[in-house]
Structure formats: C-alpha cells, structure tokens
Amino acid sequence: MTDTPLDFGDPADLDRLRRRFRAWLADHPLPERLPDEPVPVFLHRWHRLLHSGGWVGLDVPVQYGGQGLSALHQVAISDELGACRAPGVPRIGYLAHALLEFGSEEQRRRWLPRMLAGDDVWCQGFSEPGAGSDLAGMSTVATPHEDHYTVRGQKLWTSYAQYSGLCLLLARTDRSAPAHRSISAFALPLDRPGVTVRPLRAANGDDEFCELFLDDVRIARSERIGAEGDGWPLAMTTVSYERNALDTGHLSKYGLLVERLRRTARERRADLPDGLLSEIGRCFVDYEVLAAHARRRTAERLGGQLAGPESSIDKLLMTRTEQRLYETALKVFPEEQLRGEEAEDEERAGAGELFGDYLYSRAASVYGGTSQIQRNIIAKRVLGLPSGN
Ligand SMILES: Cc1cc2nc3c(=O)[nH]c(=O)nc-3n(C[C@H](O)[C@H](O)[C@H](O)COP(=O)(O)OP(=O)(O)OC[C@H]3O[C@@H](n4cnc5c(N)ncnc54)[C@H](O)[C@@H]3O)c2cc1C
CATH class of the missing domain: 1.10.10 (Arc Repressor Mutant, subunit A)
Incomplete structure (x- = not known):
C-alpha cells in the first residue's frame, strides 16, 4: 500500500x-x-x-x-x-448527492437504496448535440400536462445508457422563463415507450457513449426531481460532485504511477534524457499539489461544506496531473504502447492498463465540463471576476 x-x-x-x-x-x-x-x-x-x-x-x-x-x-x-x-x-456519489439534496423524502427512499445496491443503474442525460458546455441552451422539451409530461428531444454522450435502467434527465419545462429557471430534472426509466438508446463506438474501441432519442415519452409528475425549474441548480450540484477530487480513488492510482516513475528514474538515470527526468519531476510536483489540495477539500467537506464551484479547481488539477502523468509514463515505458495485457512480473502488474489509461486521460479535459469551462467558473464564481466580452 x-x-x-x-x-x-x-x-x-x-x-x-x-x-x-x-x-x-x-x-x-x-x-x-x-x-x-x-x-x-x-x-x-x-x-x-x-x-x-x-x-x-x-x-x-x-x-x-x-x-x-x-x-x-x-x-x-x-x-x-x-x-x-x-x-x-x-461512480454514483454525484447522482446520490443530487437525489439527497433535491429529491422528496419518498423519492430518496424509493431510489437511493436501489442505486447504492446496484439494483438500478443510472446514467446522466444532460448533454445534447447543440448543448454541452452551453448546457442552458438545451432543446429537449418536457411539455407539462395535468399529471404527466411528454418529452421530446435528443441527448448525446450519455455514458453507458445501454446498461442503465434509469436516466437523470434534464429537459426544458417552460420555454418562456430564463434558461436557468426553465429546466427541470426527471428520473426516466429507459424502457419507457418512445425511448431509443443507440450506442456509439469511441476511438479507443469502447462503446461508452450513447445517443438517446426521446420521442413523446411520457413521464409522471412524481418522476420529476425537485420543483419545476429546479433542474439547473440540481445539474450544478451534480457536476460539482462529479468534478470532485475526493471520491474517485484517482489520487492513490496516480500515486502508484508517480512512485513507479521515480523508481525507474533512479534505476535508469543514465539512459533517460534530462528532458524526461524533468518531466518526471513535474509529474511529482503536480501529484503533490493535487494531494495537498485534496487534503484541504476533505477538511472542508468534513466541516460541512458542499462541493460547490471550487470543484472546478479539483477537476483542472486532476486533469493536468493525469494527462501529464500518462504522457510521461508512455515515454518512459514506450513498449507499453504496443502490448501490455500479459504483465508477467510484479513490477509490471497492472502495466497493461497504461495505454488504455493514457487514451482515456485525453478525455479528462472534456468530460464533466471542459477545462476552458472550469477556468471560466473559477474566474466568475470563485474569484468573482466580471464576464469578458
Ligand atoms: C468520456 C466522456 C463521458 C461523458 N459522459 C457524459 C454523460 O454521461 N452524460 C452527459 O450528459 N454528457 C457526457 N459527456 C459530455 C460532456 O459533458 C461534454 O462533452 C462537455 O460538456 C463538452 O461539451 P461538447 O462536447 O458539446 O463541446 P462544446 O461545448 O461544443 O465545446 C467545444 C469546445 O469549445 C470550448 N468552449 C465552449 N464554450 C466555451 C466558452 N464559453 N468559453 C471557452 N471555451 C468554450 C470547449 O471548451 C471545447 O473546447 C461525456 C463526455 C466525455 C468525453
């Protein structure tokens, strides 16, 4: 350990x-x-x-x-x-927090135990073809009727929807209200008539992403989470937990790789170019900064502070640490670009994952909100700077 x-x-x-x-x-x-x-x-x-x-x-x-x-x-x-x-x-903590903070008592008791047990698998239906960073611009509409809504629209990049039973869905319930007050959140069962889930194949061969087509899907009012118009604050709560450095186990995984790099740098000092040694040094610094930051965030969370916009700092630090670390590791262990599954010795145990981890690390600056958007959030909501033109 x-x-x-x-x-x-x-x-x-x-x-x-x-x-x-x-x-x-x-x-x-x-x-x-x-x-x-x-x-x-x-x-x-x-x-x-x-x-x-x-x-x-x-x-x-x-x-x-x-x-x-x-x-x-x-x-x-x-x-x-x-x-x-x-x-x-x-990785359900962020969905659980959304339900804890916005769900009714009846909804928390209905959905949370099943979510935690894995009896219900949930996915997150936020992004759309025309609304990723600009989530408030979403065009999926839930038209209200007396006891239900009918939902029409399309979601995109919905991770693992094909393996999920329920979707935390955002849709616009009032087209006349300002964007941030016109979105509502729903728990949508994906076997509902009118729902089509179409998996997409990514460059690394995974079929993580799905498109979700919603064709006059009926959703009961009791399946709306929070009040009508609460979808925006619910979404912000969800993503701030999703961006959090604490819950992922990433820190200890990065720590293992930093340690492996450090050991290799000592043993192979003579064969590694100076440039690469200094990259290893930078990985070490990134990791230490992230760990120190995570410690502070843990203390804040224990003090009762909710995740909030500061999670964007977590997300940027994690992204920087992860991308530099895997990039550097592949330069130090270039053979692992070609093979890896059959790691034979203890030292290389788990090494086969390196190339896959490297590929996935490229997505870190996009999922959960891009790095540019995290910087905007830090500038506006953490530092209180005025919007640029
Ligand atoms: C691995 C992975 C898993 C995902 N899983 C899910 C999921 O389960 N559910 C879900 O709903 N979504 C999911 N997403 C989608 C993700 O949330 C979006 O990709 C992300 O929010 C960016 O949106 P976009 O792709 O539409 O890019 P765009 O918003 O079109 O952005 C394109 C580029 O423009 C930049 N940009 C846009 N606006 C600004 C601005 N105001 N200032 C500066 N730069 C800007 C962006 O930073 C980016 O570089 C996933 C994405 C990935 C990569």
Missing part, C-alpha cells in the same frame, strides 16, 4: 476502517472478468459485491441505504481500492 495522504481527522477510526476493508478485500478479491463480458457488466458485479460488504454509500444516511458515516470514510475506501489497483467504488 502507498502512503495515504488523505488520512487525518480521527486517524485511529480511519485506520480501523482501512484495516477492516483490507481484510474484507483479502476474502473477496476482484472477481475474474468472464470471456466477452463487457466492462460495465463486470464492474456492475464488482459494485454489487462491494455493496454486499457494506462498502458503497458510506456517507449516505442509513435510512436511504447507506452507512451514515462521513465523506472521509468513503474517501478512505476509494483510496484503498485505488492503491491496490482495483476498480473504484461505483
């Missing part, structure tokens, strides 16, 4: 939790991926196994299926998983 830069608060309590989790992991190793099993299906099995041990939703109140502990406990579990190269806890 690596050092654990996020341990503070009550170290004894966290240490107990980490030890209990490591013991559980020893008895419940990552299951084998079945031949031809799609990655999301495999990860869903892992999700259910983690949930069976009580390791999902640690910071969600008990009455909604969680463990009623703090964000720090959930962070510690993500960190442990990252440190042993296991897939992280399922």
Whole structure:
C-alpha cells in the first residue's frame, strides 16, 4: 500500500476502517472478468459485491441505504481500492448527492437504496448535440400536462445508457422563463415507450457513449426531481460532485504511477534524457499539489461544506496531473504502447492498463465540463471576476 495522504481527522477510526476493508478485500478479491463480458457488466458485479460488504454509500444516511458515516470514510475506501489497483467504488456519489439534496423524502427512499445496491443503474442525460458546455441552451422539451409530461428531444454522450435502467434527465419545462429557471430534472426509466438508446463506438474501441432519442415519452409528475425549474441548480450540484477530487480513488492510482516513475528514474538515470527526468519531476510536483489540495477539500467537506464551484479547481488539477502523468509514463515505458495485457512480473502488474489509461486521460479535459469551462467558473464564481466580452 502507498502512503495515504488523505488520512487525518480521527486517524485511529480511519485506520480501523482501512484495516477492516483490507481484510474484507483479502476474502473477496476482484472477481475474474468472464470471456466477452463487457466492462460495465463486470464492474456492475464488482459494485454489487462491494455493496454486499457494506462498502458503497458510506456517507449516505442509513435510512436511504447507506452507512451514515462521513465523506472521509468513503474517501478512505476509494483510496484503498485505488492503491491496490482495483476498480473504484461505483461512480454514483454525484447522482446520490443530487437525489439527497433535491429529491422528496419518498423519492430518496424509493431510489437511493436501489442505486447504492446496484439494483438500478443510472446514467446522466444532460448533454445534447447543440448543448454541452452551453448546457442552458438545451432543446429537449418536457411539455407539462395535468399529471404527466411528454418529452421530446435528443441527448448525446450519455455514458453507458445501454446498461442503465434509469436516466437523470434534464429537459426544458417552460420555454418562456430564463434558461436557468426553465429546466427541470426527471428520473426516466429507459424502457419507457418512445425511448431509443443507440450506442456509439469511441476511438479507443469502447462503446461508452450513447445517443438517446426521446420521442413523446411520457413521464409522471412524481418522476420529476425537485420543483419545476429546479433542474439547473440540481445539474450544478451534480457536476460539482462529479468534478470532485475526493471520491474517485484517482489520487492513490496516480500515486502508484508517480512512485513507479521515480523508481525507474533512479534505476535508469543514465539512459533517460534530462528532458524526461524533468518531466518526471513535474509529474511529482503536480501529484503533490493535487494531494495537498485534496487534503484541504476533505477538511472542508468534513466541516460541512458542499462541493460547490471550487470543484472546478479539483477537476483542472486532476486533469493536468493525469494527462501529464500518462504522457510521461508512455515515454518512459514506450513498449507499453504496443502490448501490455500479459504483465508477467510484479513490477509490471497492472502495466497493461497504461495505454488504455493514457487514451482515456485525453478525455479528462472534456468530460464533466471542459477545462476552458472550469477556468471560466473559477474566474466568475470563485474569484468573482466580471464576464469578458
Ligand atoms: C468520456 C466522456 C463521458 C461523458 N459522459 C457524459 C454523460 O454521461 N452524460 C452527459 O450528459 N454528457 C457526457 N459527456 C459530455 C460532456 O459533458 C461534454 O462533452 C462537455 O460538456 C463538452 O461539451 P461538447 O462536447 O458539446 O463541446 P462544446 O461545448 O461544443 O465545446 C467545444 C469546445 O469549445 C470550448 N468552449 C465552449 N464554450 C466555451 C466558452 N464559453 N468559453 C471557452 N471555451 C468554450 C470547449 O471548451 C471545447 O473546447 C461525456 C463526455 C466525455 C468525453
């Protein structure tokens, strides 16, 4: 295990939790991926196994299926998983927070326990062909009727919709109101008549993305989350948790790679050009800055602060750290561009993932909001600077 830069608060309590989790992991190793099993299906099995041990939703109140502990406990579990190269806890924290903050009591009790258990798999239907960064410009419309809405429009880049049962959907419910007050959020069952989910193949061969066509889909009023017009604040809450550095296990994964680079730089000092040594140095600095920032954010979260626009700083630091790290690692280990699956020695265990991780790191400056948009948010909402022309 690596050092654990996020341990503070009550170290004894966290240490107990980490030890209990490591013991559980020893008895419940990552299951084998079945031949031809799609990655999301495999990860869903892992999700259910983690949930069976009580390791999902640690910071969600008990009455909604969680463990009623703090964000720090959930962070510690993500960190442990990252440190042993296991897939992280399922990335549902940001959806859970949206439901916790905006759902009615009845909705939280209906959806949260099933979401945490993996009984319902959710996807996020925000982006559209003409509305990504400019989400407020979305054109999907939910026309209100007495007891339901009919939804028409199209969503794009909806990750893993083909494996999901429910979609957290944004649609415009009032075309006359200003954009930020005219959007509402819904829990849309994807087997509803009028919904078509069409997967798209990405450059790295994954079929993560989907298009979602919504052709006069009926949604009950009871499936609207929050009040009519609450969709914008709900979306901002969702993305601010999505951009958060704490919940992902990325930090410990980056830490492992930084350590591997550092060891290699010492051992192969004579063969590595100076330029590459200095790139390794920069990776180390990026990682340290991110870890220090994550520590501060953890303290804020423990103090009760919600994620908020400062999450854009997390997102930028994670993106910079991740992209530089994988780019540098591929220069130091160029052979891993060509092969990798069959890592034979301990040192290279997990190395086969390097090229895939590198490819995916290119998307980090786009998903969850692009880097340019994060800078705009920091300028306007964190620093309070006036809008440029
Ligand atoms: C791996 C991955 C997974 C995703 N999963 C989902 C998902 O599950 N659900 C979902 O709803 N969406 C998802 N997305 C979509 C993602 O949220 C959008 O791609 C992102 O918000 C950018 O929108 P866009 O692609 O339409 O680009 P655009 O908004 O068209 O932007 C194009 C370029 O213009 C720049 N730009 C735009 N506006 C400004 C501005 N005001 N100032 C400066 N620069 C600007 C952008 O930074 C970008 O470089 C995913 C994307 C990726 C890559």
